[in-house]
Amino acid sequence: MQQEKIDVLVIGAGPSGSVASAYLHKQGLKVKVVEKSKFPRFVIGESLIPRCMDHFDAVGLLDCLKAMNFEVKDGARFMNNQGVVCNFDFSKKHGEGWDWTWQVPRADFDKALTDELQSWGVDIAFEQEVTAVEFADDGSSTTTIRDVKGNESTVKAKFIVDSSGFGRVLPRLLDLDKPSEIPKxxxxxxxxxxxxxxxxxxxxxxxxxxxxxxxxxxxxxxxxxxxxxxxxxxxxxxxxxxxxxxxxxxxxxxxxxxxxxxxxxxxxxxxxxxxKNIAKSVKQLYGKGFALTGNSAEFLDPVFSSGVTFAVESAHLAAQLVTKELKGEEVDWQTQYTDYMLEGVDVFSTYVKEWYTGNLQTIFFHSTENKVIKEQICAVLAGYVWDKTNPFVKNHNRLVKTVAHIADMEMAAHGKS
Ligand code: FAD
Structure with a gap:
């Protein structure tokens, strides 16, 4: 059986795997991406939010995307069944950050990313599926890969970045799945x-x-x-x-x-x-010799289009930490990776949960418009969920409930509830 030795194995060539491998390749590490399907392939997740642009830009993948002339998304419209409309304009948000992004057919988007990576010389093996992984005590691993004809080969890697999306390769193989708190x-x-x-x-x-x-x-x-x-x-x-x-x-x-x-x-x-039952969660985001990124780690709900942004946020961060570790620097994966990622997930979870309690819908459709509050919520919807200068990030739990409560009282006062 053929065996290859590399620094980092990336499982999956979606946005998460692409951003991780772009960064690792640029750091001079020997990277191999293993992707089950043949691109272009269909995947859902087509509405991006501005925060993801920071990561595509940082790893050198923005220009290939700009060349695709995707539909520009500079905000989003929410409407209810009584015809009430709430428009968000990303240029009118709290704090710094991108004020536009794209609406993308993902088959074309993901192919543009992998074409670019291949043009840099990144090794992407399409139509190769990871079927088994064995970890040694030092965190190095031997991964079994099967091609479409059923031929098997193995890859020895110092580290694995699992970006396999809903394939959830390591969560399945290592029994890391846990039920999500988001409604089914x-x-x-x-x-x-x-x-x-x-x-x-x-x-x-x-x-x-x-x-x-x-x-x-x-x-x-x-x-x-x-x-x-x-x-x-x-x-x-x-x-x-x-x-x-x-x-x-x-x-x-x-x-x-x-x-x-x-x-x-x-x-x-x-x-x-x-x-069915879209939300996914895991018991841990990393272990000795591996990190989970993107949907392989956590997925909340499509409602605020956060999936791709979390996928690239986690991929970029994990790739930076892997690089440090392989260069001999100390990395505290708990604080530098898990705690950071879960902080953002926690903020977005509040917004997803409060959407389905109806509280956010009350704010969007029935509160008297307050420019400052709207800008702060807009920054959250743009994906800037780590910006503690934003009260709707810092006090996400309390503020959404409070503002919804005030809107409810206003409606009651006007006999609308
Ligand atoms: P993916 O893009 O899924 O890529 C993972 C890759 O891994 C795939 O190409 C797969 O073939 C490969 N793979 C899987 N198993 C293996 C294996 N064993 N070996 C090798 N390769 C493997 N997100 C948004 O940002 N905006 C939206 O509007 C949005 N809408 C959504 C709507 C729905 C209904 C759902 C379910 C999700 C939505 N999402 C949305 C989420 C979005 O789809 C994901 O967050 C995003 O695709 C995650 O990227 P990724 O790179 O982690 O995984």
Whole structure:
């Protein structure tokens, strides 16, 4: 059996694996990326938030993405079923940071990243699946890889970055999964050729159309003329729709009075896919000789589009720490990696949970607009969840509840509750 020796094995070539391998390669380490599928491949996660731009920029992957002319996303629109609209504009946010990003078909986006990495000489082995990993006491590992013909080879690595997304390779092999605290939601989605797309901003703006407290529709227009549509709702509710996935999604589209006509009668580009019980969590984010990044570690919910941003935030940080460790420097993975990552996850978890308690929806749709509060919440939605100068980061738990409570009292005073 063929055996290769490298410094770092990266499992998965999504955004997380790409950012990790870009950084490690630039540090002069011998990196190998092993990717199960052949690119371009479909994956969901198409609405980015500005914080991710910092990481693509830092590892030298921004220019290849800019060249793709993806649809620019400079904010987001939330609307409820009474027609109340809440617009966020990323240029009007608290603190520093990017005020735009993109809406991307991920097949093209992820391929642009891997093409760029390969042009630098990064070794990416496509259609090769990691099937087993054995760790030695010093943290070095021997990984078994199987190609599409069933041939096996092994790789000896000093460190593994597991960026395998929902493949969750090391959480599965090492029994690291734990139940998420986020309510059980499922999602169904597809792409359409958006031939009835209105002119101007109405045609291109990303929208979250809120059907009720638990159920919402995303509409994510791409620059190639296609639009991604998808529903998220409680698993039990999503299961109550009958028929094929196409029939289920067609039925659900009736729930949106705003978007029904635009998408009515359009062919779905593929049979809608359904992912059940989306949220994922793990007992630990690292161990001797490995770190989990991106979805392999934690996934909350699609509602605030945080997935890719956490994927690249964790990948970039893990890659920096791996580099230090392999260069002989002391690394405290608990404080420098886990504590940092969980701080951001904790802030976003509050926003996801408070979305589904209805408190954030109350703030978005029913509170008297307060410019400062809106800018602070906008910075959170842009992904700047480590900025302690932002009260809605520092006191996330308390402030969201308090502002929602005030909005409730205002509504009661005006006889609207
Ligand atoms: P991925 O992009 O999933 O990449 C992992 C790669 O690992 C894959 O290419 C896979 O083939 C490979 N792999 C898996 N197993 C193996 C193996 N055994 N061996 C080798 N390779 C392997 N995020 C957003 O930012 N915005 C959104 O709007 C958004 N919407 C979402 C909607 C839904 C319904 C869901 C479920 C998620 C959504 N997400 C969104 C989350 C987003 O999909 C992920 O956070 C993001 O793709 C994570 O990137 P990653 O690099 O960690 O994993």
């Amino acid at each position: 939601h499922s999602s169904i989605f597809t792409h359409v050729k958006d031939i009835k797309r209105p002119e101007g901003r109405e045609g291109t703006i990303i929208t979250f159309d809120v059907i009720d407290t638990d159920t919402w529709l995303w509409v994510i227009p791409f620059s190639n003329g296609d639009t991604s549509i998808g529903y998220v709702g409680k698993t039990g509710y999503m299961d109550s729709f009958k028929g094929t996935n196409t029939e289920k999604l067609q039925e659900m589209m009736r729930l949106s009075s705003y978007y029904f006509d635009r998408f009515d009668g359009l062919d779905y580009k593929y049979e809608p896919r359904m992912i």
